[in-house]
Amino acid sequence: MNQAELIAAVxxxxxxxxxxxxxxVEALVGTITDTLKRGDEIRIAGFGTFGVSERGERQGRNPQTGAEITIAASKAARFTAGKAVKDALNGG
Structure with missing residues (x-):
């Protein structure tokens, strides 16, 4: 489902x-993004939790040359599904 299909369904x-x-939909996405940028979590009862995970700096390899490179530390959005979503997905 893309954004246009989501908007039509909503x-x-x-x-x-x-x-x-x-x-x-745009207000929801914007609010979630702004909250995550501040480093806060969003908990939606019956749905799940949006949060931020931090990835440390690590060593990697350039696949074209095989040379070692340093991959910078970064932050990533994460989502943990709530019980109701897990049960719906698993036929419960």
Missing amino acids: AERAGLTKADAGKA
């Missing part, structure tokens, strides 16, 4: 126009 399920659903 509009249909919530009885909104596609324009209003688009604003709601």
Whole structure:
């Protein structure tokens, strides 16, 4: 599902126009992004938790030359599914 399909599904399920659903989806994504940038977690009951994980600096290899390179430390978004989502995926 891409963003346009998500907006259409939200509009249909919530009885909104596609324009209003688009604003709601963009507001949700923006809020999640801003919260993660601050280093905070977002917990949505029955859905899951969005958080930030930190990756340390590490050594890697350039696949073309085989030369060792240093891969810089970085942050990555992570999502942990809640119990309701896990149960829905596993037929529970």
